[in-house]
Amino acid sequence: MTDTLMEADTKSASHYIAKQIEDNRSLIAAIGSKVRQYAPKFVMLVGRGSSDNAAVFAKYLIEIEAGVATFSAAPSVASVYGKTLALEGAMVLIISHSGQSPDIIAQAEMARNAGAYSVALTSEVEGPLKHLVDDIIPLHIGQEQGVTATKSLLATLTGLLQLTSSWTGNQELTAAVASLPTILQEATHAPANLRVEQLQGVTNLVVLGRGLGFAVAKEVALKLKEVCAIHAEAVSSAEFRHGCAALVAQDIKVIDVCISDESYLNHLEQLEHLLQCETPLVHLNQVLTGVHPRVAPLALLQRFYIDIAKISTQLGANPDEPEGLSKVMKTC
Template identity: 30%
Template sequence: MSENAPSKPGTIMSGEMAEQPAMLRRILDEGAPGIREVAERIAARNPRFVLLTARGTSDNAALYAKYLLEIKLGKPCGLTSMSTTTAYGAQPDLTDCLVITISQSGGSPDLVASTQAARDAGAITLAVTNNADSSLAKVSEFHIDVLAGPEKALPATKTYTAELLALYLFVEGLRGAGEGAADTAKTLPDAAEAVLARKDEVKALASRYRFAERMVLTSRGYGYPSAKEAALKLMETSYIPALSYSGADLLHGPLAMVDNVSPVIAVVPDGKGGEALQPVLDRLRDRGADLVVIGAQAEVDRASAGFALPTDGLAEELQPIVEIMPLQMLAYEVTIARGQDPDAPRSLAKVTETR
């Protein structure tokens, strides 16, 4: 094939998904010491609460960080409404507040402006990006590089899992875990390789969704950001309307739209989140839902279909880094089956310049 010949649809996204095990090793081997140093410097200033700022895929990484910060540190934590400062000109008092802004590119104007406003308002500002030279990194007091390498496909895959691992290491550093955090996560690259090697299973699963008109995704706890990110990936690549709900929220009304035609994907963590999701799974089975489970083998066996994750010995808070991978692959395979190119979704750009 000549250098200028068009590539096969999905080649870039597929290649970037395949990079994830090596990227996870790079963060653990090369990035962890720097992340720990940033965490220790911020911990010394004892922020009283935390605000997380992000858009799109990075917003789902921010939600994951919110669970970590609230569960592991007991810190009050919220997601920023950027328009309060960028559109309405609000001037909050953010003294002793840690504002974490997460962005793959670090180039979106509203993220940069809201971070600068937060710093002007007295916040400790931390940028988590894949671009150390970005505008966001430059306006922030602290910066963490997620070391994912260039990402060319429009759907973010490896930068998402890189953000999750970097945020996990950062929160562990805030609570003084030291080098033990990287040791706890050392099995992740091998688990990622094992999941990514099972392409045929995901391709078979994708056949269920080739003609789907709507999908519902649900989870609880640490798995909820995975459900939201999977829904986003399905919508931006295959254009299938995919609705994501916390299991608790699904019971408060949206359950009425579930029938035996519209597929439901449940991300079932091996831990407290999975335990909390059980009443929801029971209700879905009672309604005859086409239930597909991403989780432990025992949960998959009770569903219509699924993908069993290698979660044995993997802490619940680390499972989202692995559980999103078959869902990334699913979005890719569904899109290919529908005759579309997941590398270049229509109407999207790599850097979204919201203001």
């Protein structure tokens, strides 16, 4: 049974992502060819909120698969400080579901004037970004009914995967992307990965992940804040011992985001300290086995969104009307 718009949006993601992959196939092939010819010296990522979490995913993905240095921009540099960066030879990826936020638009305009090759991933293909970027990758998600981003984030990650596989010519990754609609459907019907009793009475927690799992951890922490009003901080498990480990002495709860990729064993090594301290630990495990490690994070998020929507209502909140949040957050 589906009780919330957030859950309904999430469960529809596989349908829209199948359409996205098919409808964007020739466009992505053309952009991938263009990127290979352009051979960017580095990639700059622009996004806010869930889109910024997608940017963290993109950083790991592009550096792992394409070997090109990638970093997240500070949009205020253009919108507030009025500065122009030296971006000649750069590719700029602008990630914005709405394409409406003034600081994102300012950053896109700055990137264009600075001579970068810019690509936007957005649902609003006729919005302001249309005239500021070289190419647009439409997300094709239809209307997202809920306020908090779910299927738009999954579609954004799909677009990043599809672009990267085309750019690098990685046929294994291309096949993995093609399998995403099926994988998301399977994750939808997988057993719950998070339960309300694990979050009852919790007001502060830490979410740990490593690599692509860290990008997921950031999104998990954001949703805990948005729809459950739980203060959550996402930390790379590699950084946890540098300060945050002191929180363990305060019996703070930790959520562990576990992705079975090349970082898995290193991540487990960092968790050993928590186990020795008998820290309250909640595992968000990879919900499906035998899937490509670059698409596994999407399956985990698909299941998490469904779980957290239910938990939000069980905690007495409304995930469809989170306090202080609107569909388009216009940051200057």
